[in-house]
Amino acid sequence: MGTKREPTARQMRLAVELRRLREAAGLSSREAAAMLGVNSVQISQIESGTSGVSEQRLRRMAANYACLDQELVEALAAIASERTQGWWEEYRGRLPTSFLDLSELEYYAAHRWDVDFLLVPGLLQTEDWARALFSSRVPELPEEELELRVAHRMQRRTILERAPAVPYEAVIHEAALRMMVGSRAASRAQLTRVLELSEAEHITVRVIPFDLEHFADLGAAMVYAGGAVPKLDTVVRDGPHGTGFIDSEAQLGVFRAHFRRVEAVSLDPDRSRDFIHRLAKEL
CATH class of the missing domain: 1.10.260.40 (lambda repressor-like DNA-binding domains)
Structure with missing residues (x-):
């Protein structure tokens, strides 16, 4: 059985x-x-x-x-009434369940918000940058699993490319953009990729610069997936003991307020693009 x-x-x-x-x-x-x-x-x-x-x-x-x-x-x-299986099912039993649950969640999301302070959000990562990131994991991943993780992360990006695409907004701290993951060339290509994606109508990228005064809310890092109705929104957060999915109405309200706060203090999209362009030129 x-x-x-x-x-x-x-x-x-x-x-x-x-x-x-x-x-x-x-x-x-x-x-x-x-x-x-x-x-x-x-x-x-x-x-x-x-x-x-x-x-x-x-x-x-x-x-x-x-x-x-x-x-x-x-x-x-x-x-x-859903009966179809998503593309992520091919990874079941081969990758951690949380990877698949995140793919499913964002596939059905009405919108996506990301706030990141130390890394470029997964949906914006290039293949080389993602591979370098997974390669730095301790303990070291077996080659097969490393490549599975990279392939899975690249496949997740389809929500930004399909029609209709998922409206997406990312607020990224300067620290994440300056983080040298892999080679200098890979990091430069990663910044270029973020710039290219930020030009799309459904994608908004904002930057929190180092010199922003009175801001140290690192606890606001999150993935926020909007549901078909607000009551079905979900927040995803990574912690030392794994990935957590948060869906209580009270907590969702707190994270919505967190996002609006970091959105308000970040640079506007045009200034953010100029900022990222300058960082790329420095590499």
Whole structure:
């Protein structure tokens, strides 16, 4: 018998939102199950992501929970009805699950915001720069996994190139732009790549310079993926113990405020392009 695959972050988000709707309605698992005509075990399995839910059943659950947010219901129904597997599935079992969950999240994102202080955001990286970055990892990666990580990172960039492309905004600290990853030529090519991408209508790049006064909010580094509705937004943060996916409404509000703050203090897009151009000329 095959082993059941672990639910993806997107499937888990669907499960979490259904639990939140039930709890907001003040219903126990047993009461929700009785209204749906199933046993409480099935409700628990749906809310833990170990069992899928059909679009029809999801709509019945939302009605039973008296959810009046129709936009949220439609967004959840769209997730429930998804059946196609994304390109990232070819990496399952070959790369960490968090890599695949991030690919899935940004593939379905309505918009993307990145804030980085030490590295050029992944979606803007060149192949040589990404390879040099992964090569510096300790302990050293096996050659096969290193190349898989590079290939995966390059494939993620399709969200910026497809039609329609995902609106994308990056706020990058000068430290990340000056970080010499790999050779001088690779770093120069990386800055050139950022400049080229910043010319696209759907891409905005802003820079936080070293000489900005009264700013040291390194804790604002993040990936922010907008959902079909704001309640389905997600923040992704890397930490010493792995990648975390944040989706509570209170925390999302904090990170939206963080982003607006760093956006407000950064250079505007035109001045940012001039700034990056000067850095590239220095290399």
